[in-house]
Amino acid sequence: MKDDRDDHDPIDDILREIERVMNEMMGDDVHIDRGGATGFGSDLHLDVYEEDGEVRIVADLPGVEKDAIDLKCDGKVLTVSAASDRRDYEERVRLPTRVDEHSAAATYNNGVLEVTFDRADDSADIDL
Structure with a gap:
């Protein structure tokens, strides 16, 4: 037994x-990932840079087609979802500063995703 x-x-x-x-x-x-079937987040190499009033995220997504990448941002967290024939990626990245999510620009070339955001204004003017 x-x-x-x-x-x-x-x-x-x-x-x-x-x-x-x-x-x-x-x-x-x-x-x-404990070696299960999902593979979420297991091999996503990602770097975050803050420079000259913008935040830049660079991620390696080997073997992923551009159409299989989904990006979402709420100003504080960027979510990168992507899928290839062999693997799925799902990564939430807490950004170092609040960003203007509407300023996002993204490029994808040779398996490298680059996303840039303008920093959000620290405060808003209030008219009386």
Whole structure:
């Protein structure tokens, strides 16, 4: 008779705890790929740069067709969703500063996605 404890992988416990702590810190649903079928976020290399009044995000999406990329931004978080024949990507990036999501410009060339945003004004003028 097989003991149920033989099937228990302690690494899964560690990854679940890391996922729980990240969700508490980020306030988002963070998913850690444990080698399952989804592959979400497992290999997405992404860099964020803040320079000269703009925020620039560069992501490597090898093997993804341009039409399979979906970008959403609420001014604070950029969500990158993409799919290829072999893998799906889903990444939420908390931006270093608030951006004007309506200023977004994106390019995709040779598997490299680049998205730029203007920084949002720190305050708004109120007319009386």
